[in-house]
Amino acid sequence: MIRKNYCIPIIISVLAGTCIGLAVLLIQEKQNTSNSSYSIPVKVATPSVVNIYTQVAQKITLNNQKESKHSINLGSGVIATRDGFILTNHHVIQNAQSIVIALNDGRRTEAKLIGSDPSTDLAVLKINLSNLPNIKMGNSSKVSIGDRILAIGNPFGIGQTVTAGIISAKGRNSIGLNTYENFLQTDAAINPGNSGGALVNLKGELIGISSAIYSSTGGSQGIGFATPVDDALEVMTAIINNGEVVRGYLGMDAQKITQSLANNLSLPSNHGLLVNDITKESPAEKAGIEVGDIILEINNNPSKDPFQVRRLIASLKPGTNISLVGIRGQQSYQTDIMLEKQPTMQRINY
Missing domain, CATH: 2.40.10.10 (Trypsin-like serine proteases)
Structure with missing residues (x-):
């Protein structure tokens, strides 16, 4: 009679269970370490x-x-x-x-x-050096409010410093720091010297270039701004290829019309953009646009947000013709305008 050895399967089963248990514990420990420490993205x-x-x-x-x-x-x-x-x-x-x-x-x-x-x-x-450690690029369009991030820079010249925080807001465009704004806002401590440094996600990927702080004292108060990496790479590519960023230029400034503004000024429309400044010898002036005009459409798209219109005009090449629909007094009009190249250091909105 042949006796079966039932011990071997039991031992194998126990060993397999032990291995699986150890693997689970190691994974959990790794996850706990990653949740409690930023050392990995910092090293990256x-x-x-x-x-x-x-x-x-x-x-x-x-x-x-x-x-x-x-x-x-x-x-x-x-x-x-x-x-x-x-x-x-x-x-x-x-x-x-x-x-x-x-x-x-x-x-x-x-x-x-x-x-x-x-x-x-x-x-x-x-710079011309060998073995340069270029940063890994992230995707700022995939960043969400509440994401944890790190700011890396040289605050006050004391040496490289890492601070942690979250993305507090996206698309900040009315801070008044730059002509074209699309800031990521963060509560990570950003101080003088951090400017130009990296805002990275927890993979160590670049998602923004630290640019400015909102402060009454000059120090960090939990409101910092960074240019999204997607925008920064577009600018970098244009500068490397052309030595500058070439943008379309219209030469007017306008504000969003609200119901309150329309009522107070007795405007003929409660939507659109109210022109409040025209630059001399600009394409807008040459086309006959005047202060007080209401812009309803540009290229068949409703004009509701001055910041979106600004970015639209800037994205078009000089020499591009745009179609503009507006109101002057009680009379509507349509005109075609050829955009020019935006002058250097131009601070006007469009």
Whole structure:
């Protein structure tokens, strides 16, 4: 008679159960670590964030004589490509006579300014070093309010610093800092010196370039703004390819018409945009647009939001013809306008 050994299957079953249990415990422990620590995204992203030091000459009057005084300003930047293109803010490098980049690995080198875009407060620099740790790019269109994020930069020049927070709001476009605004808002601590630094998600991917703070004291009060990475990459590509960002230009300023505004001014329409400024010799002036006109449609699209219209005009190439429908007094009109190239440092809305 052959006796069956029932012990072997039992032992195998116990060992398999033990292995599965250990694997589950390891996964849970890894998840707990990731939930309680930001060390992984920090290790991924910090090598790509650099400190920027600029030398700026200032004219001062001493004993009735004008003299030049040199000062050192500081900011942050992000290595965007392996071949050394760096994203930062325009105001970080504005009027700089020399720009020095300090990498996280201790290397220092001078940078060349490729171009800047004051309208979005972005700039692109170039350094020539090997083995550059370019940052992983995220997708700011997939960012949601409430997402946890990290801000990495060089606040007050004390050295690279990481702060944590969440996305507080998206699409902030009426802060009054730039001509074209589409800010991510965060409560992560952002201070002077963080400008141009990285806003990253918990994968260590870049989702924004830290740009500004809203503060009555000059320090962080939990309201910081960053340019979404999708917008920043568009600007960077344009600067690298053309040396500048070329935008369409109409040359008018307008505000949204509300029911209250329509009632107070006895306007013939309770919707659209009310023109309140026309730039001299601009396409809008040449087309006969006047202050007080109401703009109802541009290219057959209703004109309800001045910020959306601003972005629409900017997205079109100079030489493009647009169709505009408006009201003057009680008379409606339609006109075609050829857009021109937006002048440098143009601060008008469209």
